[in-house]
């Protein structure tokens with residue numbers, strides 16, 4: 001595949017470190033967020049700059065190496081790492097530049113969302129991202145980006161103004177509305193299929209403090225609360241986001257001890273509107289007489305980091321997902337049954353709204369096809385103990401299988417494991433042929449295939 005001489009030449013082209021099996025930091029460098037993933041790459045290039053990324057893409061292509069690209073390393077299926085191949089590790093590319101006057105931010109390809117939130121919060125601004133601050137900007141954005149600001153300002157990709165991309169042939173191009181518009185379209189939802197994004201430029205919105213936190217109800221009321229939530233959230237003002245969770249209350253503050261380890265139904269809210277109008281927005285929630293109503297004023301980055309302690313790196317993760325249009329009573333009844341069987345403290349089911357601003361973008365305007373779905377559902381089996389890997393995986397798989405008949409058919413690519421080509425096609429629907437054509441233009445040899453893969457047309 002490559003000689004010692006080839007490797008020496010490649011190493012000399014890199015400013016960052018090249019890590020190999022046997023090196024002291026090899027195990028640390030190949031470890032990703034999901035401890036269920038145990039892959040052993042042949043080489044890990046800790047890229048220091050765009051030149052390192054170009055050299056690495058060329059080395060992988062010229063020597064026929066399997067190539068993985070690691071952003072934040074959060075992917076459930078472990079798509080930021082591979083066996084036997086080369087990993088382009090972007091964790092050294094962490095620069096961020098906020099332009100407060102233009103309300104935009106430029107973010108290097110290896111940043112985590114907590115770093116972006118920190119930088120933009122200083123100016124009372126934020127970019128729509130997810131709900132956990134340790135997630136990578138790269139993977140989350142390229143798959144779509146669903147989070148606390150979705151109903152008001154859309155998906156992360158709806159706020160992506162441009163991206164610098166190292167292509168399979170080693171060229172660096174900028175994709176935007178005016179430059180490589182086909183690539184710009186494909187990057188917004190099509191995942192890491194088209195190249196290595198070394199820099200993202202996002203539009204920012206005025207978000208400083210928010211009124212946010214969970215409301216919790218006993219699990220015995222899950223069916224009633226889900227039916228209430230289904231009707232409430234779709235009519236709620238777009239300043240109010242709220243994702244529903246069937247979960248177990250963590251045994252820690254700020255939750256009262258009486259609720260610790262109780263299985264409950266919850267909604268995690270984020271109000272970005274006028275604080276003076278928050279009480280009115282939450283009045284219908286209070287009227288349901290929950291066991292706990294926790295929303296309070298806090299800085300947006302604090303909300304983004306609220307789950308980081310619970311979901312620290314190194315847990316076992318197995319998840320399944322589906323988009324849903326509606327929540328019929330029969331589906332709600334099944335949810336209530338599977339929630340009773342939540343296998344571990346960390347396991348949960350979440351329903352993330354993707355209506356509001358996200359639905360005002362047409363399903364063909366970006367690669368993200370499911371603009372008409374109301375929720376992205378995820379069934380997450382999580383536990384620290386590897387001995388429970390089968391238990392959490394089976395629960396998540398069985399749960400999704402039971403609810404799948406009530407789904408829209410496809411799933412959010414960022415919430416999928418390795419589920420095969422048909423599942424990827426189902427998730428892009430009628431956007432798939434166009435994605436395959438863009439893939440043929442930019443990556444005809446499918447160099448970038450450690451992802452939810454789109455085959456070149």
Ligand SMILES: Cc1cc2nc3c(=O)[nH]c(=O)nc-3n(C[C@H](O)[C@H](O)[C@H](O)COP(=O)(O)OP(=O)(O)OC[C@H]3O[C@@H](n4cnc5c(N)ncnc54)[C@H](O)[C@@H]3O)c2cc1C
Nearest residue numbers: 071072073074075080109130131136138139140146192197
């Ligand atoms: C705890 C947790 C919470 C999450 N919460 C949310 C959420 O609220 N909203 C949401 O939308 N998603 C969420 N996700 C899913 C998340 O979006 C995906 O796991 C995503 O793939 C993570 O991106 P990453 O860069 O950290 O991952 P990685 O494992 O590094 O990469 C994932 C994929 O993206 C590609 N990629 C990453 N960076 C680049 C780049 N710069 N250029 C080209 N390709 C790249 C990789 O090649 C790989 O195919 C969550 C995941 C976890 C584990």
